[in-house]
Amino acid sequence: MEMPKKNLLSAQLDLKKFEKATDEEKRQADVMSESTTFFKDGMRKLMKNPLAVGSIIVLILVVLMITVVPAFVPYSYEEIISVNGVRDSSAKNLAPFEYSTLEQQYIAEGGKIFPHIMGTDELCRDYFIRVVYGTRVSLFVGLFASIVVLVIGVLYGAVSGYAGGKIDLIMMRIVDIIYSLPDLLVIILLSVVFRETLDLSGIPVIGSLGSNMVSLFLVFGLLYWVGMARLVRAEILSIKENEYVLAAKSIGAKPGHIIKKHILPNCISVIIIATALQIPSAIFTESYLSFLGLGVALPMPSLGSLANSARQAMSSNALKLVFPATMICLIVLAFNLLGDGLRDAFDPKLRK
Amino acid sequence: MSEESKYLVEVKDLKQHFKVQQGFFGSTYLKAVDGVSFNIKPGETLGLVGESGCGKTTVGRTLLRLYQPTSGEVRFNGELVTDKNITSLRKEMQMVFQDPYSSLDPRMTVEDIIGEPLDVHHLYANKKERRDKILDIMQLVGLNAEHATRYAHEFSGGQRQRIGIARALAVNPKFIVCDEPVSALDVSIQAQVINMFEDLQAKLGVAYLFIAHDLLIVHHISDRIAVMYLGKIVEIADADELNDSPIHPYTLSLLSAVPIPDPNKARESKRIILEGDVPSPLNMPSGCPFRTRCKYATEKCAAECPTLTDRGNGHMVACWNK
Numbered sequence: 001m002e003m004p005k006k007n008l009l010s011a012q013l014d015l016k017k018f019e020k021a022t023d024e025e026k027r028q029a030d031v032m033s034e035s036t037t038f039f040k041d042g043m044r045k046l047m048k049n050p051l052a053v054g055s056i057i058v059l060i061l062v063v064l065m066i067t068v069v070p071a072f073v074p075y076s077y078e079e080i081i082s083v084n085g086v087r088d089s090s091a092k093n094l095a096p097f098e099y100s101t102l103e104q105q106y107i108a109e110g111g112k113i114f115p116h117i118m119g120t121d122e123l124c125r126d127y128f129i130r131v132v133y134g135t136r137v138s139l140f141v142g143l144f145a146s147i148v149v150l151v152i153g154v155l156y157g158a159v160s161g162y163a164g165g166k167i168d169l170i171m172m173r174i175v176d177i178i179y180s181l182p183d184l185l186v187i188i189l190l191s192v193v194f195r196e197t198l199d200l201s202g203i204p205v206i207g208s209l210g211s212n213m214v215s216l217f218l219v220f221g222l223l224y225w226v227g228m229a230r231l232v233r234a235e236i237l238s239i240k241e242n243e244y245v246l247a248a249k250s251i252g253a254k255p256g257h258i259i260k261k262h263i264l265p266n267c268i269s270v271i272i273i274a275t276a277l278q279i280p281s282a283i284f285t286e287s288y289l290s291f292l293g294l295g296v297a298l299p300m301p302s303l304g305s306l307a308n309s310a311r312q313a314m315s316s317n318a319l320k321l322v323f324p325a326t327m328i329c330l331i332v333l334a335f336n337l338l339g340d341g342l343r344d345a346f347d348p349k350l351r352k
Numbered sequence: 353m354s355e356e357s358k359y360l361v362e363v364k365d366l367k368q369h370f371k372v373q374q375g376f377f378g379s380t381y382l383k384a385v386d387g388v389s390f391n392i393k394p395g396e397t398l399g400l401v402g403e404s405g406c407g408k409t410t411v412g413r414t415l416l417r418l419y420q421p422t423s424g425e426v427r428f429n430g431e432l433v434t435d436k437n438i439t440s441l442r443k444e445m446q447m448v449f450q451d452p453y454s455s456l457d458p459r460m461t462v463e464d465i466i467g468e469p470l471d472v473h474h475l476y477a478n479k480k481e482r483r484d485k486i487l488d489i490m491q492l493v494g495l496n497a498e499h500a501t502r503y504a505h506e507f508s509g510g511q512r513q514r515i516g517i518a519r520a521l522a523v524n525p526k527f528i529v530c531d532e533p534v535s536a537l538d539v540s541i542q543a544q545v546i547n548m549f550e551d552l553q554a555k556l557g558v559a560y561l562f563i564a565h566d567l568l569i570v571h572h573i574s575d576r577i578a579v580m581y582l583g584k585i586v587e588i589a590d591a592d593e594l595n596d597s598p599i600h601p602y603t604l605s606l607l608s609a610v611p612i613p614d615p616n617k618a619r620e621s622k623r624i625i626l627e628g629d630v631p632s633p634l635n636m637p638s639g640c641p642f643r644t645r646c647k648y649a650t651e652k653c654a655a656e657c658p659t660l661t662d663r664g665n666g667h668m669v670a671c672w673n674k
Contacts, residue, residue, distance in 0.1 A: 244455050244457040246455075247447070247449055247456075248457075251442060251468060251469045252438075252442030252473060253468070253472045254472075257472065261457075261468070265457075265459040266458070
């Protein structure tokens with residue numbers, strides 16, 4: 001239908017120049033990005049981050065190393081090298097892939113000897129397997145201590161932040177008091193007490209780690225969670241002011257439901273980052289305690305105690321320090337980068 | 353019909369005083385809502401207008417017990433609302449929030465946001481029923497089924513407000529407090545959302561307490577309008593009656609501030625510009641709260657606070673002089 005123009009300069013549109021969109025064209029406009037679950041979406045984004053993927057690969061390799069390697073390396077971490085049942089006192093401080101005189105003789109006679117990939121230490125033990133076991137111990141200590149910190153810190157912080165008012169005040173003053181306790185002193189005191197009173201020899205994993213590690217875990221459980229608790233509380237204080245929390249309340253949701261469904265998921269990125277940073281920090285703590293002689297019980301190695309004993313012979317055999325130090329760096333860096341990647345991936349507000 | 357069940361919501365002398373710390377030792381009370389009474393019939397819309405900070409939002413939230421009221425009572429269907437029965441009554445009374453951005457959890461999909469009230473009140477037998485219910489409600493508010501698995505941040509303001517409305521409707525309530533549901537939206541979107549509110553009322557017979565500061569919108573959607581000033585209701589009347597023959601001087605000045613679309617008429621109309629500022633609710637004037645800015649104020653206004661009196665046809669006004 002032709003519509004007459006009101007006047008010559010009118011901007012009135014001529015309807016004839018338009019045509020209706022076909023059904024297919026309409027459907028095209030409807031297609032939008034495919035929807036996925038929160039977790040899937042986060043993982044997809046994580047997998048696009050090269051640094052995070054690199055860290056995951058490094059961590060998987062490290063975990064593979066500490067689980068698979070002890071099965072096919074014929075030495076044990078406390079075994080002094082012997083050739084044909086004869087103790088080899090010449091296998092002291094060997095360089096990587098070097099054989100001692102006794103071993104060279106044995107090879108010349110047609111025997112086979114597994115190479116010392118990282119050489120040997122001053123007590124004629126294979127250094128590679130000690131580094132592997134040291135990594136195992138350090139990772140275990142780091143993960144376990146972080147889980148202790150995570151559970152206690154998140155629960156305490158969540159309750160304190162959500163309750164608010166007087167309860168928050170009292171709970172945070174307790175945190176302040178714990179913050180002011182010297183952690184090193186507490187660890188030393190606890191290890192002295194435990195060395196005298198605890199008999200751990202019967203317990204499988206903890207027994208070989210020694211009473212010092214028990215006091216380390218205990219100190220993490222007693223003292224180190226306060227940082228996490230403060231972080232979680234601060235985050236929750238800001239989250240609970242959001243209207244969606246009020247909306248949940250108006251729906252009739254109970255406080256437990258609100259904390260679980262609204263508040264914790266919204267501070268998960270903070271918790272992930274803090275945990276990812278807690279693991280290397282626990283590894284460091286274990287290292288400096290080993291340095292002070294308060295670490296794992298001998299002859300069990302840890303990366304810290306290996307680095308410490310290598311430090312004494314640094315001028316003669318610098319490589320002994322390089323191996324455990326590199327492992328520490330790799331693990332710490334990988335956890336830090338992974339933590340960053342996780343935060344970027346699981347924060348929908350940053351999503352493109 | 354008995355006297356009790358005539359009204360869906362009855363609010364009697366509701367007060368909400370917040371404690372405010374002043375200095376290190378002293379504390380005083382902020383009288384956000386100071387003795388508010390009104391009734392809402394089933395399927396009716398009561399508009400609540402007033403300027404910023406006069407306690408409109410607090411009335412809505414205290415009504416739903418999101419805040420513990422200082423005193424006064426609220427009855428729902430004749431039943432006194434207490435801390436004990438509020439959890440079950442939340443199925444009947446819902447709220448739509450002002451800010452569609454902060455009132456939706458960014459971690460939840462639309463399906464979970466709308467399904468949350470169903471989860472809380474265990475209103476479904478299996479997952480399929482839950483999903484069907486959610487899709488029904490989404491259709492009701494004009495959302496597509498494929499929106500269900502998206503996150504709230506993927507939507508525009510108007511769509512987000514629809515999600516908020518869908519959440520309120522999920523439990524099939526009889527009464528919804530709409531706390532400035534359109535003031536954060538564009539004008540064109542406002543109209544859509546307002547019309548949707550009206551359609552939903554026609555379909556579901558739900559009653560609204562519609563809080564807003566835009567008189568035109570309130571007049572459009574409301575059956576009756578209550579005007580608030582500094583924590584008190586100064587005038588309640590039918591929407592048209594209030595618009596055509598307002599009595600309270602504050603209502604007069606509010607109405608004169610409404611823009612008139614016709615420029616010829618607008619030139620003829622006279623704006624009543626109030627002098628002075630709104631008094632601090634921490635330090636309220638004695639007697640009538642409006643007397644400091646009222647040109648009719650007398651000594652009686654300072655001495656005694658006027659109560660709402662009926663001027664015929666249910667037109668209630670709290671003023672000594674008009």
